[in-house]
Amino acid sequence: LLSTALEKIKGVQRIEELEQYKVKFLGKKGELTGILRGMGSLAPEERPIIGQIANEVKEQIQRAIEEKTAILEEKLIEDKLQRETIDISLPGLKREVGALHPLTIVRREIEQIFMSMGYEIVEGPEIETDYYNFEALNLPPNHPARDMQDTFYITDNILLRTHTSPVQARTMEKRADAIPLKIISPGRVFRKDDDATHSPMFHQVEGLVIDKNITLGDLKGTLLLFAKEMFGEKQKVRLRPSYFPFTEPSAEVDISCFLCEGKGCSLCSQTGWIEILGAGMVHPNVLRAGGYNPDEVQGFAFGMGVERITMLKYGISDIRELFNGDLRVVKQFARG
Ligand code: PHE
Numbered sequence: 001l002l003s004t005a006l007e008k009i010k011g012v013q014r015i016e017e018l019e020q021y022k023v024k025f026l027g028k029k030g031e032l033t034g035i036l037r038g039m040g041s042l043a044p045e046e047r048p049i050i051g052q053i054a055n056e057v058k059e060q061i062q063r064a065i066e067e068k069t070a071i072l073e074e075k076l077i078e079d080k081l082q083r084e085t086i087d088i089s090l091p092g093l094k095r096e097v098g099a100l101h102p103l104t105i106v107r108r109e110i111e112q113i114f115m116s117m118g119y120e121i122v123e124g125p126e127i128e129t130d131y132y133n134f135e136a137l138n139l140p141p142n143h144p145a146r147d148m149q150d151t152f153y154i155t156d157n158i159l160l161r162t163h164t165s166p167v168q169a170r171t172m173e174k175r176a177d178a179i180p181l182k183i184i185s186p187g188r189v190f191r192k193d194d195d196a197t198h199s200p201m202f203h204q205v206e207g208l209v210i211d212k213n214i215t216l217g218d219l220k221g222t223l224l225l226f227a228k229e230m231f232g233e234k235q236k237v238r239l240r241p242s243y244f245p246f247t248e249p250s251a252e253v254d255i256s257c258f259l260c261e262g263k264g265c266s267l268c269s270q271t272g273w274i275e276i277l278g279a280g281m282v283h284p285n286v287l288r289a290g291g292y293n294p295d296e297v298q299g300f301a302f303g304m305g306v307e308r309i310t311m312l313k314y315g316i317s318d319i320r321e322l323f324n325g326d327l328r329v330v331k332q333f334a335r336g
Contacts, residue, residue: 001031002057009064015072018065025061032058096327099334103203103322106310107186110205113229114184117222119207122183124167126190130157132166136173137246138285145245150192152200160190163303164206165246168282171208172290179297180211186306196318203306210282210292210299216249219279219300227255227276231313238273247280247301255312274312277304 005025012018025031036054039047111121124132130141139146149162167185175181185206194200209218220239227235239251254273279302284294292299307319314333316322321329 001025001035002060005057005061006064009061009068012068012072015069015076018069018072022065026058032061098327099330101322101330102310102314102316102333103306105333106313107203107205107306109230110226110304110306110309111184111186113226114205114207117182117225119182119184122167122171122185123187124161124164124170124185126161126188127154128159128161128166130159132169133159133161133163136169136286136289137165138283138289139245143245145243152190152192162191163189164204165301165303167206168208168246168301169286169290172210172287172292177292177297180209181299182209182211183207196320197308197311199307199319199323201323202319204303205306207279207302207304208282208299209301210287210297212297214281214298214300216281216300219281219302222300223253223277223279223302230309231255239279240275242278242280244278244280246283246286248283250278250280253277253279253302276309276312277302279303 005021009018009021012021023030027033032054036051039050039054042050115121133151134143134146135141151162152160154160164185164187167183167187171181171183171185183206185208186203187206188201189204190201191198192200207222209222216239220237224235224237227237234256236256238254238256240254242250242252244250252275254275257272257274279300282299282301287294287297287299307322310316310322311319
C-alpha cells in the first residue's frame, strides 16, 4: 500500500487530484482506515506492532501529500507569474486631457462682460414653484402666455423652471426695494422641446436692473455694449416689438449676423439679423410683487440663451453637438 500510494502521489500533476488520493488512502472509507479497522481480528500481541506500522505508513503518506502540495502550489504561482508578465514595451494608453466646455467658456465670458459693468451674479433653484416661475411674473393661473413655455411639471405647484426670470422675482423680494439693483443670473432651464436648435435642458442668463429713471435707452445701450464685447466692435443690435407678460414694452433683440454678413445663412434669417434674447421694461405688476414701488423706480430685464450665443459665436448648427459628451467637440475650444 505504501509504495503504490507514494508512487501515485509522485505522479500527480494537479492539486485537485491530490485531494482525491488523500480521501482514497487516508479518508474514513480509505484503504489504510480499512486495515486499521481490521486490527480487531489480530492477536493482542500483534496489535501494537501492526498499529505502529500502520501509523508510520499513514504519516509517510501524509508527508508525501503535504510535500507534493507545496511543490504544486509553488508551480501554480510560477505559472501565474509567467502568464501575467507585463510587456513593458507595449505603448501605453494615452490619458485624455479635457478642456472647458464651450458653454462654460461663453457663460464665463458673459459673466465677465456684465461684471465689468457692475452687475452682481445671483443664482436661483432649478426646481421652482408656480409662484416664482409664473405668478410673480404677472402670469396668473390660466394666463394664455403660459402656453409659450412648454413646462415640465413635477406637481401642480412645483415645476422645472422654464426660464431664469423667477430669479428676478426672488431677488427683488430678498432685497426689499433696495436700489440700485443690478444682477445677472446664469443657470439651467427646462422646456419640453427637442430638435436641432432646441434642447429640453438649456442655459439662460437673466439680467435685471432696477433704479430711478431707468429707460428703454439704458436697455438698448447695455445690450449694444454686450454685443460688441461678445461678437466684435462692428456689431449692431435692433429691438423688435414683442410680448412677454413680465415686461412692458417687450422686445426681441437681434444682432447683425456677422456669419453671413447680411446675406442670410443656415444660422441667420434672410434679413441678416438673428435673435439673441428677449427683453423689456419690468412690468409694474412684477415690481409690485417684488416689493418695489413702480411710481418711484423703473427697471429693465433681459434673458438670453447661452446655447444660442455659443452656436453663433462658434458657427455650430446643431445644438445636440453641445450635449453629446464627445471630447473631440470640446477639445476644439481648448485654449493654449
Ligand atoms: N424669460 C424670457 C424667456 O425665457 C426672456 C425674458 C427675460 C424676456 C426677461 C424679457 C425679460 O423667453
